[in-house]
Each structure stands twice: as C-alpha cells, then as structure tokens.
Amino acid sequence: MSQTVDRALSILPLLAQGPADLGQVAERLGVHKSTALRLLRTLHEHGLVYRQQDQRYRLGARLFALAQEAVENLDVREIAHPHLVALNEQCGHTVHLAVYEENEVLYIDKVESRYPVRMYSRVGKPVAITVAAVAKLLLGDLPEPERRAVAERLDYPMYTSRSIPNAAAFLRELATVREQGWATDLGGHEESINCIAAPVRGADGLVVAAMSVSAPNVVVTAEELLTLLPLVRRTADAITREYSGTTHPPR
Amino acid sequence: MSQTVDRALSILPLLAQGPADLGQVAERLGVHKSTALRLLRTLHEHGLVYRQQDQRYRLGARLFALAQEAVENLDVREIAHPHLVALNEQCGHTVHLAVYEENEVLYIDKVESRYPVRMYSRVGKPVAITVAAVAKLLLGDLPEPERRAVAERLDYPMYTSRSIPNAAAFLRELATVREQGWATDLGGHEESINCIAAPVRGADGLVVAAMSVSAPNVVVTAEELLTLLPLVRRTADAITREYSGTTHPPR
DNA sequence: ATGGCCGTTGCACAGGATGCAACGATGACT
DNA sequence: AGTCATCGTTGCATCCTGTGCAACGGCCAT
Numbered sequence: 278m279s280q281t282v283d284r285a286l287s288i289l290p291l292l293a294q295g296p297a298d299l300g301q302v303a304e305r306l307g308v309h310k311s312t313a314l315r316l317l318r319t320l321h322e323h324g325l326v327y328r329q330q331d332q333r334y335r336l337g338a339r340l341f342a343l344a345q346e347a348v349e350n351l352d353v354r355e356i357a358h359p360h361l362v363a364l365n366e367q368c369g370h371t372v373h374l375a376v377y378e379e380n381e382v383l384y385i386d387k388v389e390s391r392y393p394v395r396m397y398s399r400v401g402k403p404v405a406i407t408v409a410a411v412a413k414l415l416l417g418d419l420p421e422p423e424r425r426a427v428a429e430r431l432d433y434p435m436y437t438s439r440s441i442p443n444a445a446a447f448l449r450e451l452a453t454v455r456e457q458g459w460a461t462d463l464g465g466h467e468e469s470i471n472c473i474a475a476p477v478r479g480a481d482g483l484v485v486a487a488m489s490v491s492a493p494n495v496v497v498t499a500e501e502l503l504t505l506l507p508l509v510r511r512t513a514d515a516i517t518r519e520y521s522g523t524t525h526p527p528r
Numbered sequence: 529m530s531q532t533v534d535r536a537l538s539i540l541p542l543l544a545q546g547p548a549d550l551g552q553v554a555e556r557l558g559v560h561k562s563t564a565l566r567l568l569r570t571l572h573e574h575g576l577v578y579r580q581q582d583q584r585y586r587l588g589a590r591l592f593a594l595a596q597e598a599v600e601n602l603d604v605r606e607i608a609h610p611h612l613v614a615l616n617e618q619c620g621h622t623v624h625l626a627v628y629e630e631n632e633v634l635y636i637d638k639v640e641s642r643y644p645v646r647m648y649s650r651v652g653k654p655v656a657i658t659v660a661a662v663a664k665l666l667l668g669d670l671p672e673p674e675r676r677a678v679a680e681r682l683d684y685p686m687y688t689s690r691s692i693p694n695a696a697a698f699l700r701e702l703a704t705v706r707e708q709g710w711a712t713d714l715g716g717h718e719e720s721i722n723c724i725a726a727p728v729r730g731a732d733g734l735v736v737a738a739m740s741v742s743a744p745n746v747v748v749t750a751e752e753l754l755t756l757l758p759l760v761r762r763t764a765d766a767i768t769r770e771y772s773g774t775t776h777p778p779r
Numbered sequence: 780a781t782g783g784c785c786g787t788t789g790c791a792c793a794g795g796a797t798g799c800a801a802c803g804a805t806g807a808c809t
Numbered sequence: 810a811g812t813c814a815t816c817g818t819t820g821c822a823t824c825c826t827g828t829g830c831a832a833c834g835g836c837c838a839t
Contacts, residue, residue: 279570280795281827282536286574293597299786309829314787319530323537327629332786336598338629344595346544347587378578378589531826532796550817560798565818583817 284308285316289336292326296333351376353477353486354385357516361388361488364512368505370492374477375404376485377415380427382406385486407433407441408465410474411487417451417460418476418484424451437468459510460487461503469494471502475513480521488513535559536567540587543577547584604728604737605636608767612639612739615763619756621743625728626655627736628666631678633657636737658684658692659716661725662738668702668711669727669735675702688719710761711738712754720745722753726764728771736771739764 284306291297291305303313317334320326324339348354354374361372365388374386382404406412416424428444428451441447454460462472474489490509492502535557542548542556554564568585571577575590599605605625612623616639625637633655657663667675679695679702692698705711713723725740741760743753 278566278573279532279536281530281532282567282570283573285530285533285536286570286576289574289594293594300784310786311788311830312828315529315827316533319533319537322529322534323540324630325537336594338632338634340591340595340598341634342632343540343544343587344592347591350544350546350586379575381589381593383589383592551815561817562799562819563797566796 281316284312285320288313288316288320289325292334292336296329296335298333302334348385351385353516353520356520357477357486357488358386360512360516360519361386364488364490364508365389367508368490370490370496370505373411373489373491375409375411375415375487375489377412377419380430382409382412382415405434405436405466407431407447408436408462409489410460410462410472411489413451413454413460413462414474414476414484414487417455424448436466437464439463439465439468441465459506462489463499464494471497471499473502473506473509475506475510476517477513477520478517485520486516488516532567535563536571539564539567539571540576543585543587547580547586549584553585599636604767604771607771608728608737608739609637611763611767611770612637615739615741615759616640618759619741621741621747621753621756624662624740624742626660626662626666626738626740628663628670631681633660633663633666635662656685656687656717658682658698659687659713660740661711661713661723662740664702664705664711664713665725665727665735665738668706675699687717688715690714690716690719692716710757712750713740714750715745722748722750724753724757724760726757726761728764728767730771737767739767 287306288302291302297305299310299313299317302317303310306313306316317326321328321334321337324337324342326334327337328334353376357374361374365372372388373384375382375384384404404412406416416427419427425448428447431444431447433441433443433447435442441450458476460474462470462474464471470491470493472489472491474487476484477486477488479485488509490502490505538557539553542553548556550561550564550568553568554561557564557567568577572579572585572588575588575593577585578588579585604627608625612625616623623639624635626633626635635655655663657667667678670678676699679698682695682698684692684694684698686693692701709727711725713721713725715722721742721744723740723742725738727735728737728739730736739760741753741756
C-alpha cells in the first residue's frame with residue numbers, strides 16, 4: 278500500500294536472482310535511475326543490499342542475520358528442539374520440524390543423526406508441499422475452504438511415480454491424514470527416501486507445526502520406519518503438551 | 529535516504545527481537561499508528577512480515593527464502609563448492625568457506641566430514657571474528673586504515689586462555705597472517721578445536737573469501753593438522769585460479 | 780583525444796505519505 | 810448486562826517527500 282516501500286522491497290527478490298547494476302534495477306522496476314539509486318541506498322544503509330567491487334548490487338548479510346534471529350524467536354521451535362534431539366538419539370534418523378505460513382511450508386529445525394548440532398539446512402527453501410509428510414499435516418488442518426483453495430492453486434510436480442498428481446488426490450490424502458492424525462511420504466519426493474510425521478498442536482487444538490523422521494530405503498525399509506510411528510507420535514504429543522501448557526495462542 | 533523505506537526497514541530488526549503489535553511498532557518507530565499499519569501492510573504483502581493469530585507481527589517466511597537464494601547466488605561459493613568437497617574427501621575434516629562484509633565475517637558454505645551434503649549451519653550468525661582463522665585472513669587484507677578502525681571497534685571476548693585479548697595483539701596477528709598468506713586458530717575459540725585457513729583472491733589480488741579446515745584435538749593434534757597446510761593452500765589457490773583466472777602471489 | 784556508458788547530484792513539481800479524528804470490534808471490569 | 814478502555818482500521822485534508830528530468834563527471838574502449 279505504500280508505493281515507495283513497495284518498490285524498494287521489489288528490489289530484493291529481483292536481486293535474489295543474481296547481482297544487478299543500477300540500470301538493470303531501474304529498468305526492471307520501471308522507475309528512473311535516480312529513484313532506483315535512492316531506494317538501493319536506503320536498502321544498503323540497512324544492510325539488506327550489498328555493493329560488490331564491480332558496483333553491482335546483491336543481497337546483503339543482514340538478511341542472513343534477520344532470518345537467523347527470526348527462526349530463533351519461534352517459540353515452538355525453542356520448545357521442540359530438545360525433543361527433536363531426544364528423538365534423534367533414540368532412532369538415529371534425520372528429524373525435521375516444519376510450520377505453514379501463507380502458502381508455504383518451511384523447515385524451521387532439523388537434527389542430523391551424527392551431528393546433533395542445530396543446522397538450518399533448507400530453511401526457506403520451498404518444501405515439496407504436495408508430497409512432504411509434514412506438509413500434509415499442516416495443510417490438512419486448514420479450514421475446509423482455505424484448504425481447497427490452496428490445493429487448487431498448487432502445482433503437482435511428479436518428482437517420482439509415487440508423487441501426488443493433482444488437487445483431487447491431494448485433498449483425499451489430506452482428509453485421510455487429518456482423520457488419522459499422522460502422515461507419511463513413501464518415496465513421493467525422492468524414490469529412495471521415506472518419512473513419517475506427526476502434528477504439534479496449540480492450546481486451541483490447531484496444528485501449529487509438524488515433525489517428521491526421514492530415512493533412506495537402504496538404511497530401513499518403509500515397514501521398519503513405520504514401526505517408529507508410536508515413538509514419533511509420542512514425541513509430537515510431548516511437544517504439544519509443553520507448548521500448549523505454557524503458551525496460549527488466543528484466538 | 530528515503531524516509532518511508534527507512535522507516536519500513538527499521539521495523540525488521542525491531543521484529544527480529546520478537547513479535548510486536550501495531551501500537552508497539554508505531555511507538556518504537558515514532559510514527560502514528562496508521563502510518564505503521566501501512567508500512568506493515570506493505571511488508572506483509574512482500575512476505576517479509578507475518579501476522580500471527582494474536583494479530584502480532586513477526587518476521588515472515590520470505591525472509592528465509594531470500595537469505596537462502598542470496599547465499600546460493602554468491603559466485604565464489606558456486607565455484608568453490610566442488611573444491612571444498614574434494615578437500616573434505618582427502619582430509620576428512622570439516623571445511624568452511626567464509627566472506628567478509630561490512631564488519632562481519634560469515635560462513636557461506638560448509639562441508640561436514642561424514643555427510644558431504646550442503647549445510648549452511650551458522651550462516652548469518654556472527655563468526656568469532658577476533659579468533660577465527662578465516663577472519664584473520666579476511667580482515668588482514670583490508671586497507672590499513674579500515675583494518676585499524678575495525679580492530680579498534682571490536683570486542684575481544686576471551687573464549688579460552690588462547691583467545692586474542694585486544695586490538696593491538698589482533699593487529700599484530702593480522703600483520704603476520706597477511707605476511708605469510710595463511711592463518712591458524714589453535715584453540716582460540718574452543719579449547720579443543722584447531723583450524724587452518726587459506727585465502728581465495730579475486731582478479732585484483734584482494735582476498736574475497738577464506739577457507740578453513742577444522743578438527744578437534746582428539747582426532748588430530750595441532751601439529752598433524754598443520755601438515756595439511758600445503759593441501760589447504762593448494763585448494764585455495766585452485767579456487768582462486770578458477771575464480772579470477774590467475775593465481776596471485778600474496779601482496 | 781573522443782564518444783558512449785553509467786553512476787551521481789540538484790532541483791522544481793506534484794504525487795503520495797502522514798497524522799488526525801472518528802468508527803467498530805473485542806475484551807475487561809463493575 | 811452494561812460501560813469503558815483498548816486496539817486495529819478507515820477516509821481525508823495537508824504538505825512533506827519521493828519523483829523524474831537534465832546536467833555533470835568519471836571510466837573505458839575505440
């Protein structure tokens with residue numbers, strides 16, 4: 278709603294595609310060079326944009342810092358982390374925590390088996406929303422109309438032969454997942470990788486996050502992975518208990 | 529230089545500290561509520577800000593996406609990555625790539641020994657700039673006045689007894705590093721961890737990035753790690769060659 | 780040297796951002 | 810239940826500020 282800010286912010290995704298010089302920015306914004314210059318200067322002062330030696334602009338370091346701080350201030354994540362680590366120690370596989378936010382599902386935490394250090398790999402990367410087990414839980418809990426609207430709007434890339442092909446199949450899958458309270462992705466994203474996932478709920482019963490355990494076929498078969506389901510659900514429930522007990526998201 | 533954009537962008541670090549409602553944002557910006565509302569709306573449209581159920585605002589998902597894309601478009605990183613992987617395969621230790629940008633040193637790539645997958649752990653987190661081997665190389669290459677200015681401005685936390693204690697010692701260390709063209713951190717950040725690092729230079733001979741190999745004492749002693757120095761330098765030089773077209777002797 | 784390209788600056792104009800005041804919704808307290 | 814306080818939201822008049830223009834200057838290649 279604010280033209281100036283709108284223009285300035287439009288520069289960011291533009292630069293995300295790669296460095297650009299003043300002229301290119303001005304052209305793609307449809308504004309005069311001097312205008313683009315002032316916008317870029319302002320972005321620069323805030324560290325969101327960086328000017329490299331060849332004078333071209335690219336995204337700046339502050340962006341990383343902001344994203345980092347943002348993810349650390351998510352209280353679900355804060356509460357869930359120790360549980361993820363504990364789960365990882367028990368089963369040894371990769372553990373993810375994900376949330377839904379305006380048409381996107383993103384990982385906000387991940388624990389690798391060997392190195393139980395925080396790592397935010399793939400944070401911000403669009404998750405394969407039509408196939409990921411966590412996405413099914415998060416989208417399945419949306420109110421009916423929104424769920425349908427989102428499903429219709431999505432693309433359904435066939436990562437593998439077992440990927441979900443279209444909105445109708447996706448909505449059926451969401452209904453199932455919603456019903457049973459857990460989800461799987463059996464080779465729907467990468468042929469050899471399976472996931473099982475369970476929801477974390479807020480005090481109002483709505484799903485606020487989803488956690489999953491992923492493992493490649495070569496380590497455990499899908500059947501073996503499914504034996505972990507009770508453990509995963511117990512962990513998710515433990516997070517739910519701690520999260521909805523302390524923090525109350527009023528609606 | 530643009531007041532509106534300036535105000536809008538000031539909201540981001542503010543929200544990075546934690547969620548805030550409209551009134552708080554308006555107050556901390558020193559503007560009217562309606563103004564803050566319009567700014568927040570614009571930020572929201574671009575996905576940089578998210579409105580949670582309790583109507584409070586926090587940083588949005590697009591921020592992660594931008595940070596992610598930004599790091600992937602750094603061409604040094606693109607070129608260096610295969611070399612890092614190769615180095616990792618030869619020595620087995622953790623390999624980092626870092627750049628300097630406006631008073632901060634940040635890791636832009638990392639290869640873990642067992643899992644040679646990309647992971648951006650600690651991206652955006654302020655690196656221990658006074659002790660890290662890569663920081664010494666990056667800061668040591670700044671022009672004299674700026675180097676001094678930065679050194680004076682820094683804090684010198686004593687992570688361990690071997691941390692660099694003050695600006696004078698730091699500047700001496702930088703001079704040494706600059707001279708010899710490589711750097712170490714022997715237990716200066718964490719008692720049991722040693723690093724060795726070498727610079728990647730651009731076509732103009734300036735250091736554009738630095739790479740390091742890190743290993744805990746329990747795996748290899750500092751002396752053993754130092755035997756890898758020629759290998760590390762060769763790798764850095766190879767990256768330099770590919771990145772700039774030629775190899776440049778230390779200046 | 781010369782011309783073209785690009786970033787930068789100062790300025791006049793008007794377009795858009797600002798703050799005000801009033802409305803409506805929600806929740807707390809009596 | 811009723812009243813008040815609080816907070817987000819909207820429309821509008823004012824004038825601040827963002828805008829495009831034109832001109833300057835540095836840089837590189839011809």
